[in-house]
Amino acid sequence: MLPLKKKILFPSYMVEAAFYLCAYEFAIKTVNSPWCRLFDEVDAQVMEYALDLKQFWKRAYGYEINSKSSCILFHDMFSRLDKALNEHNSGQKVTEAVTIQVGHAETLLPLLALLGFFKDSEPLTSINYASQTQRSFRTSRMLPYAANFILVLYDCGGGDIRLQPLVNEQPVAFPGVTDRQESMPLYGDVRRHYEELLKGCDFETVCELFKNPAEV
Known part of the structure; x- marks a missing residue:
């Protein structure tokens, strides 16, 4: 009679810790850590989604108040x-x-969300993993080590002033701003697109977003 194989279940925090150990050793030391042997490609994709899910709801599109925390930084930028x-x-x-302004991923992600970058048509949830395989919201690509967001003004002559956004040195298009040069629209068009945000930062109204509807 063959011995039965026992299936060991680990708490989620231990699985996450093992995944981070694998990722950090590979990213920092380019070492294929023994921790990585605990995961196959599908496991890694699930862990990636779990981490994206956390950031989506904690610092990005999950709640409106998340991105509104970057309002002052947004105004300083413009x-x-x-x-x-x-x-x-x-x-x-x-x-x-x-x-040049220096911060952390926790500063950059809400700003990117406020500007509308990497927003998918459907929110990330715990039950739609299968339909989100082609999602834009991937923090591993948005917020790698030394992540950066750059805005460059160009004078193309004849009063044609354009603004190019780059995320991690890669040109991206302002969401909702249509132009013949998608990654470098007219600066005036960009300002018009964000007109409501440019009116000011009303933090009393923003803080109301966090309250229980029954308390408002």
Whole structure:
């Protein structure tokens, strides 16, 4: 009589820890860690989705208040662009030709969500994994080590001022902004697209989004 094989079940936090150990050792040391042997390709895809699911609801499109936390950063970004453009148009020397701001993934993800990047037609949930295999919202691609978001103003002549967004040095298109040059639309079109957000940051209204509807 053959011995029965026992199936060992581990708590989810232990599985997640093992997956992180595998990922970190591979990413930092380019070492195929023994921890990686616990997972096959399908396991890795499921773990990837689980991590995306967490970030989707905690810092991105899951709740409206998540992205609204980046409102001040959003306004600072456009105020710097406006200042550079005004100085350029008036013939002055641009006082801040380059502005670099440093933060963490927890800062960048809400900003990307506020701008509408990598938003899928359906939200990520615990029951639609199978239909989300081609999703745009993949934090492993959006937020790798040294993730970055860049905005570049171009003067194409004749008052044709364009704005190019890049995520991790790759050109992307502003969601909802249609133009013959999708990755470099007119700056005025971009501002019109985000007109409501540019009106200001009303944090009293934003905080109401977090309250229980019965309490509002």
